[in-house]
Amino acid sequence: MTTPANSSHGMLDRRRLLAGAAAVGAANAFGLGPRRAAAQEKASLVWSTWGTPEELKRVEEFDTEFMKRHPNIEMKLVPIPSYSEYHPKILTQLGAGQGPDVFYVGDDNIGKFAESGALLDLTDLLKGPDSQTKPDDFFPGLWGAAISKDGRYFGVTNDCNPQVLWINKKALAEAGVTDDPVALRDAGKWTWDAWGAMLDKLVAAGKTGAVLENWFADTYTLIKANGGEVYKDGKFVASDDPKSVAALKFIFDGAKKKAIVNSDFLPEGQGQDALFIAGLTGFASGGRWFLPTVKDAMGAADYDIVTWPTTTGQPVEPTGVATSFMVVNKNSKHQAEAFQFLTEFASKDGQLFRLQGGGNAVPSIKGADEVVLEGNLPAHAKSFLDARDTGFVEPAEETRIAGLPQDVIKALEPLWMGQGDPDQIIKSLGEMVNGRLTAK
Amino acid sequence: MSVGKAGSGQPIAASGRERSDRLWALLFVLPQAIGLLVFALVPLVFSFVLGFMRWDGLGDKAWVGLANFQKQLGDPEFRAALRNTIVFTFLTVPIGLALALLVALGVNKIRGRMVYRALYFAPVVTSSVAVAMVWQYLLNGRFGLINAWLRRFGMDPPDWLLDTRFVLPAIALVTIWWTLGLNVVIFLAGLQNVPVPIQEAARIDGANSWRVFRDVTLPILSPTIFFSVVIAIISSLQTFDQIFVLTNGGPLDASRTLVFHIYDLAFRDFSFGESSAVALILFVLTLGVTLVQFWGQRRWVHYD
Numbered sequence: 243m244t245t246p247a248n249s250s251h252g253m254l255d256r257r258r259l260l261a262g263a264a265a266v267g268a269a270n271a272f273g274l275g276p277r278r279a280a281a282q283e284k285a286s287l288v289w290s291t292w293g294t295p296e297e298l299k300r301v302e303e304f305d306t307e308f309m310k311r312h313p314n315i316e317m318k319l320v321p322i323p324s325y326s327e328y329h330p331k332i333l334t335q336l337g338a339g340q341g342p343d344v345f346y347v348g349d350d351n352i353g354k355f356a357e358s359g360a361l362l363d364l365t366d367l368l369k370g371p372d373s374q375t376k377p378d379d380f381f382p383g384l385w386g387a388a389i390s391k392d393g394r395y396f397g398v399t400n401d402c403n404p405q406v407l408w409i410n411k412k413a414l415a416e417a418g419v420t421d422d423p424v425a426l427r428d429a430g431k432w433t434w435d436a437w438g439a440m441l442d443k444l445v446a447a448g449k450t451g452a453v454l455e456n457w458f459a460d461t462y463t464l465i466k467a468n469g470g471e472v473y474k475d476g477k478f479v480a481s482d483d484p485k486s487v488a489a490l491k492f493i494f495d496g497a498k499k500k501a502i503v504n505s506d507f508l509p510e511g512q513g514q515d516a517l518f519i520a521g522l523t524g525f526a527s528g529g530r531w532f533l534p535t536v537k538d539a540m541g542a543a544d545y546d547i548v549t550w551p552t553t554t555g556q557p558v559e560p561t562g563v564a565t566s567f568m569v570v571n572k573n574s575k576h577q578a579e580a581f582q583f584l585t586e587f588a589s590k591d592g593q594l595f596r597l598q599g600g601g602n603a604v605p606s607i608k609g610a611d612e613v614v615l616e617g618n619l620p621a622h623a624k625s626f627l628d629a630r631d632t633g634f635v636e637p638a639e640e641t642r643i644a645g646l647p648q649d650v651i652k653a654l655e656p657l658w659m660g661q662g663d664p665d666q667i668i669k670s671l672g673e674m675v676n677g678r679l680t681a682k
Numbered sequence: 683m684s685v686g687k688a689g690s691g692q693p694i695a696a697s698g699r700e701r702s703d704r705l706w707a708l709l710f711v712l713p714q715a716i717g718l719l720v721f722a723l724v725p726l727v728f729s730f731v732l733g734f735m736r737w738d739g740l741g742d743k744a745w746v747g748l749a750n751f752q753k754q755l756g757d758p759e760f761r762a763a764l765r766n767t768i769v770f771t772f773l774t775v776p777i778g779l780a781l782a783l784l785v786a787l788g789v790n791k792i793r794g795r796m797v798y799r800a801l802y803f804a805p806v807v808t809s810s811v812a813v814a815m816v817w818q819y820l821l822n823g824r825f826g827l828i829n830a831w832l833r834r835f836g837m838d839p840p841d842w843l844l845d846t847r848f849v850l851p852a853i854a855l856v857t858i859w860w861t862l863g864l865n866v867v868i869f870l871a872g873l874q875n876v877p878v879p880i881q882e883a884a885r886i887d888g889a890n891s892w893r894v895f896r897d898v899t900l901p902i903l904s905p906t907i908f909f910s911v912v913i914a915i916i917s918s919l920q921t922f923d924q925i926f927v928l929t930n931g932g933p934l935d936a937s938r939t940l941v942f943h944i945y946d947l948a949f950r951d952f953s954f955g956e957s958s959a960v961a962l963i964l965f966v967l968t969l970g971v972t973l974v975q976f977w978g979q980r981r982w983v984h985y986d
Contacts, residue, residue, distance in 0.1 A: 330949035337739045354952060358740040507844055508822075644738070645951035655933055659844065 285576040286316045287583065289344040291566075292328040293321065296534060300596050307595070308586060315579045336360050336571070343574040344583055346566045347397060350648070353387030353641030355569065356396040362570040365395045367581045374589035379607050381630060383560070387638035388567050397567030398588045399606035401597060403529025404563045404629035405459040406547045407452070408536070408620075413521045414440065417447035423548040424622050427557055434468070434492065437551040441501035444524040451501035452525035453514045454493075456651050456658040458636045459562030460527050465489040466560045466634075467552045473639050478679065481672025490657060491664050498660030507659070518545075529564055530614070530626055531602040537619055546620045549629050563633035565606065604630055639679060646678050732958035739954050750959035760960060762935040763943035766850060770939060771918040773854035774861075779910055781858065782865030787895075789866075790873045799870060803863035810860070814927035817856045818843070821928075843929055846936035853924050853937055860924075861917070865910055872906030873899070904983045912975055919968050940964050 291301060298321050305317045320342060322328045329351050335341040347355045355361055368377055375398050388397040409423055419440045426432040441451030454460045462472050462480075470486030471479050480486040496502030503523075505514045518526040519539045526532070536545055549558045568588055570580045586592050593605040597613040604614050604626045614623050640646045653671040656662040733750055737743040754760045789798040805813060820827050823841025832839040842852040876899050884894045900907075922941040925931060931938035931946065938946075940960060947957035 330945075333739050333949060333952070354738075358738060358952075360740045507841075508824075644953070645946075648950055652932065652934070659933070 284314050284316060285579040286318065287343040287574070287576050287579055288318050288320050289580075289583065290320050290322055290328075290332065290342040291346040292323055292325045292348075294323070297602060298323070300601070304587065304592065304596055308583060311586075312579075312582065315576075315582065317583060339573060341571045341573065343571050343576055343580040345569060345571070346400065347569050349386060349565045349567070349636040350641055352397060352567045352636075353638055354644045356387055356390055357642060360572055361396045362572045362574070362577055362580075363394050363396060364398070364570065364581065364584075365393075367585075368395050368398065372582070372585070374585045374591070375607065379590070379609075381606060381608070381633065383633045384563060384565055384606050384630075384635055386565070386635035387641045389638075397569040398584065399565045399635075400568045400588045401593055401603035402563050402565045402606040402630060402633070402635075403531055403603050404561055404626050404633050405463060405527055405529055406549055406561070406625050406629050408518055408526045408528055408532055409546045409548060410518055410521055410524055410526075410540075410544065411546060412544050413444065413449055413524045416521070417444045417449060417524060419443050419524070423551075424546060424625075427548055427551075430555070430557065432548065432551045432557070434551050434553050438496075438501075440524060441496065442499075445499065445501050449521075450503050450517065450523040451496065452527070453503050453505050453508070453517055453523045454527045455505045455514070456654055458640070458647065458650070459564055461490070461493070461654060462634070462637075463550050463560075463562040464493060467550045467554070468492070469554045469559070473637050476639060476679065478639070478672055478675035481668045481675075487668055490654075490668050494657045494660055494664040494667075496660075497658050500660075502658075504658040529602075530604050533600055533619060534602055537600060542619060542621065546622055547625045548622065549625050558628050558632055560632045560634050561629040563630055563635055565635050606630075640675075643678055646675070649678070650675060729958045729961055732955055733962045734959075735955045737954045738952040739948070740952075743955075746955065750956045751963070754956055754959055754963070759935060759938060759946075760943060763938045763940045763960075766936070766938055767919060767921070767940045769850055770854060770857075770921060771915060773851060774857050774918050775911065775914045777854075778858040778861060779865055779907070779914060782862055782910075783869050783907075785862065785866045786869035786873060790870060795870070799863075799867055801863075802866045805860050806863040808860075810923035811927050813856065813860050814924050817924075818928055821852055821856075844933055846934055849929055849933065849937045853921075853928060856924055856928070857918070857921065861914070865914070868906060868910050869903070872903045875906075876902045901984045905985055908975070908979050908983045912972060915971055915975070916968055919964065919971070940967075 291298070293301070298319070302319060305319055309315060309317060322331050325348065328346075329348065332341060332345060332347075341360070367373060368375060377395060380399060381402075384399045384402055385395075388399070389395055407423070417440075421436065421440070423432060423437070423440070426436055444451045465472055465480055465486045468485045468489040470483045470489050472486065473479065480490070493502060497504065505526075508514070508517070514523075514526040514528055515532055515535050517523045518532070519536060550561060552559045568584050570577060570584060574580050587596075588607065590605070590607050590610045593607055593610045594613055597603055597605060597610070598616070600617070600619060601613060605611060611627055614626050636647060640650065650671070653667070653674055657664060657667045732743075734745060734747060735743045736746045736750070785802065789795055789802075792798070819825070821829075821842040823829055823839075823844060826842075828842070829839040840848045842848050880902075881894050881898050884898050889897065920941050921939050922945065925937050925939055925942045926945070929937045931942050941964070944957050944960050944964070947953045947960060951957075
C-alpha cells in the first residue's frame, strides 16, 4: 500500500500531509471540530455517574455493548455512588484538570456547570449527521438550564423521572378510604378537597397521609396544580401570586396536622419507600425509581400511581420532573468519542436498553415509551408519561445561581415542618430569591 | 593526596563526616518534607491566597482584596456557624473532659482495667459516619429508641434533630459519647504517672480522698488535662462529620458549624474564595484560642 510518506513524490506528499495535519490541528485548536483519537489509536475514556449498585450494573451492561460496537473506544466507568458527594468530587476533578471525559450533572447543578465554561458546547454535534439525539427528539420541558441563555446546548437528559403520587391501596382501605384516586382523576374529580379528605382519614387511622419531599418537583408541582406560577419574566413570583401562596399554605397546613410529612426528616432506611411498603403512609411522592423496590415487596394489586390532584379543572397540570444531564468535558482529549458515547447512551435505543424490564426511569426521548408501559407495572404506569409530557425541570433561573436551589429548600423548611408564620416564611422566601436573582 | 599541617587534618576529617551525616539526615527527612510541602504547606498557602480572590473552582481567579471577609462577616449563615461552633465547644469540651476524667478515675484501680479501656475506646475507632447513622436512628423523633423509652414515662420528647432548640445539644451528646474513650485513655495514662507514695503521704497527713484528689492528683495530672483541653477545643472547632451526616447543618442553620459552612461555600455555592476566607478566620480563631490557653496554663499547669 502506498502512503504519501513513502511514495515516489515523497517530498510533495509529505508537505501535503503536514499541511493537512496542520489544518486539522488548527481546526481543532480553534474549536472547529471535536478532538478525536488518531485513526489507529484506541481511545480510553473515563466517565462518571452516581447511582445505586443496580443502576450502575445496568449502565455497565450498556458500556459493554457500546465497546463491542466501537472496539476502538474503551469506556471506564468511575462511579461516585452518593449524590451528595458527586458534584463536589466532579468539581474538584475539573478544577484540577482531571475530570472525566463524559459525566452526569444533576438538575440542581446543570445551570452553574453549563455557565462555568467547563463543558463542551454540544449544539453543532447534536444537530450534526452523527447525532442520534437531535434536540427536537427530546420533550421540550426537560431542557432547563442545559440550554444557555443564548440557545447553546451543553447537555442532554439521559432519561427522566416525573414526580407522581404512589398510592398504597391497602393503607387507603385500612383507613376507610373507598374512592380510588385514579378513578376520581378519570372522572375529573381528583381535586385537593378529595385528596385532603383522604389524608385526614389516613391520619385518623394513625397513618401518615402523604410523605412528600421539600424540593422543586413537589413544591412547584403543587403550586402549578393550583394554577399558580413560580417564575415570571425572570422574577420569582410564587411569594406574590395568590394561587401560589395558597399552595404553599396547603403544604404548611398539611404539615401542621401531620397529614403531610417531609421525607427529608426521615432517617436513612426509613424513607418514603420504606414507609410506603410498610403501609404506614397512603401516598408517597416519587418517580419511577420506586418501582424496582416496590414491585419486589408488594403485590401488583396493592399499589398504583396517579398524577397530582389539581384545583384548576384540568386532569393534569405541569408536573416537576427529576432529570440528570449527560455532558462532555471541554478539556477531554477524545471529544468525538465522548460525544459518540453520549449520543448512543441518551438515544432512543440507549434509553430502551437501559430502562427495559422494570427500569427506574422514564425515557426523555420520543418513541421509547413502551418500556414504561410493559407489564402494566404499576397498573396506571401511563401516568408517568402524562406527567412527563407536561413536565418541567428545575427552573433555569435557580440552577444558574450556585446554591440557590438548596437555599430555596432551606427557606421552605419551616413551612414543610408546619412551624412559624407561613406568611412571613413565604415573604422571606420571595425576598431571598429575588435578592439572589438581582445580585447576579 | 595533600594533607594539611599536622594537627589540622583531624578537624577537617570530622567536619567532612558531619557534612556527610547532615546530607544523609536530609536525605532521610526528604520524603517527609516533600509530603509536608505538597500536602500541607502548599495547600495552606494556596488557601490563604484564595481567601483574597474570587474563584468558582473552574474559571479564572480575580483578586478582590478583603471583600470575601467583609461579605462573610456580614453573612447571617457565617454568624450562625460561628455562634453554633462556640456553643458546641462549650457543650462538648467541659462536659466531655469532666466525664472522661470521672470514668478514668473510676476504672483506674479496678480489676479488668484493660477491658474497660477497650470498651470505652471502641466508639473512637468506629467510623464517624457509622456512628452518626446509628445515632440518627436513636434520636429520630418518630421511630427513635430514645423517644420510645422517654414516652414510656409519659413524656412528650422533642424531635431531637429537627428542633432548633435541641439539635445542637443532641449532636454534642453524640460527640461526647464518640470521643469519650480517647480522653479516658489519655487520662488513664496520666493517672499512671501519679506517684502512689505521695498520695499515701497525704493520707497519712490526714487528707481525705477529695483533698488527695484536689491537691495531689489534679496538680500532677494538670499537664495531661491541659493537653486534652487543647486537643478537644481544636477538634470541636473543626466539627464536621456528625453535622454532615446527621443534619446537614439544619434545621434552619441551627447546627451549621464553621467547617460545614466552609464546605458549603466551596461545594454548594462554588465560592472557593469566600470558603477560604472563612477557613482563614477559623485558623486565626483556633490559633488565638490555643495561644490564650498556652498563656493561661502557667497559672494552673504544674510540670514539677
